Amino acid sequence: MSDRLPVVLVVDDEGSSRRLITALLKSEPYTVLTACSAQDALDQMESCHPDLVLTDGMMPGISGFELAARIKGDHRYGTIPVVIVTALDDRSVRLRTLEAGVDDYLYKPIDRAELLVRVSNLLRLKEYSDHIQKSNERLEEAVHQRTIQLQESYRQTIETLIRAAQKKDEETGAHLKRIAYYCKELAIRLGMSADYTDLIFRASPMHDVGKIGIPDRILLKPGPLDRDEWFIMRTHTTLGANIIGEKNLSLELAMGYDIALGHHERWDGCGYPLGRKGEEIPLCARIMALADVYDALRSRRPYKEPFDHDLSVEIILKGDGRVCPDQFDPQLLAIFPLVVPAFAEYFATLTDTLEQ
Incomplete structure (x- = not known):
């Protein structure tokens, strides 16, 4: 031999x-x-x-x-x-x-x-x-390389679905870019490791991949949703988690799964789809929840005009009837004032003309 x-x-x-x-x-x-x-x-x-x-x-x-x-x-x-x-x-x-x-x-x-x-x-x-x-x-090396190739192929498929879902929803890819930077900024302020901050930067754009399965008549409705429509809209969390899958995932996809499923959960337990409370919600999903609300307040939607930066920050910190400070992780809420200048800059530099 x-x-x-x-x-x-x-x-x-x-x-x-x-x-x-x-x-x-x-x-x-x-x-x-x-x-x-x-x-x-x-x-x-x-x-x-x-x-x-x-x-x-x-x-x-x-x-x-x-x-x-x-x-x-x-x-x-x-x-x-x-x-x-x-x-x-x-x-x-x-x-x-x-x-x-x-x-x-x-x-x-x-x-x-x-x-x-x-x-x-x-x-x-x-x-x-x-x-x-x-x-x-x-x-083992061949299996390892093949696994990497399969995960990369799967990740590219997920990214394609993300872009398709985003095209249906907001006609812009800037939202995905901003969300990634918001989440990374919050993770850095929390003192998370460089590996974690890089991971959430890559995984956070998967949060709304489930919207690919929501009918346009609901997703783009220029007004409040009725009870049945709201029930369907809420399923985008579980649809997204099912698209990404829960088993045999890379770290990036595993975090994407947690974010897609949990980014509408609330610290006070009044969120969906599982009604998780406090630290039962994965940290990445709690970070995403705050970032997503800020960007939603700043952005134009079929049912609302965009709010300016100062009003959006005030709503998050004090509430407005729909948004309540109790829905956010208190630790994240405490560091939020430290990151708002960066959030304002990201929104200003990563905004498509359709959002102006």
């Missing part, structure tokens, strides 16, 4: 024993290296990459048994076969050998034929083991 000669590391504090084992192995197509102590062997391991270690059991300092245990306990070397060579033939030695995870043992004086057969068998097993491990690694 490989053109490289197998490397056998012989470890023994007695020079005569090292020379004898080396001589016995010289007739075979192996590269034989030697170490005069267990520490010497450990120092050589990283550079010589042995395929098998033959070590004396009883050595001063670190014994061969401890050397074997260290090799087997190191994730870099755990698959390397270790053979204990010992002059002791009793039950306690055999138990120590098993406890150390040793693959085989030989008794002194060493029989040449037995040595060569056992070394050959163990090296063959090591070769097959390495081949299987490399095949598994290649398979």
Whole structure:
């Protein structure tokens, strides 16, 4: 399977024993290296990459048994076969050998034929083991790459649906861009990690993907919705979550799922679709809820004219009958005044002419 000669590391504090084992192995197509102590062997391991270690059991300092245990306990070397060579033939030695995870043992004086057969068998097993491990690694990498491709394809499909839903609703893509920046700004002010802030920036535009399934007569109605229409409109949260899916998701899609499902939940428990309350609502959805209300107040809708920045901020902080401060996470509401200058700038710079 490989053109490289197998490397056998012989470890023994007695020079005569090292020379004898080396001589016995010289007739075979192996590269034989030697170490005069267990520490010497450990120092050589990283550079010589042995395929098998033959070590004396009883050595001063670190014994061969401890050397074997260290090799087997190191994730870099755990698959390397270790053979204990010992002059002791009793039950306690055999138990120590098993406890150390040793693959085989030989008794002194060493029989040449037995040595060569056992070394050959163990090296063959090591070769097959390495081949299987490399095949598994290649398979895992192929699966990983395929998973990334599938997730990217799925993400692009979701983005297409987002754009379609947004086209139905507001005739603009600027809302999606603003929402992403609002959410990231709030997450930064909360002290969230860079990974989290980047993630919510990418996931937040998925919030209204479910609107693709809402009839235009309801979505674009120039006036208040009746009870039945309002019931249908509210289903865009569960429709969006179902479109994104809940299982086997990337972090981005998983957060998109939470946002799509939960961005109309309220801190006071009066939201929908599940009526969750307080910290039962995922943080990303609580962030989205505040960002979405601000942008809705600032934007033109079929049923309302846009409000200016100052009035929108006042409505969020004090309420107006439809919007109530109690619906927002108090921690987010507390930092909201700190981000309103950035929100105003985002709205001013990321606004399509149709929204003016």
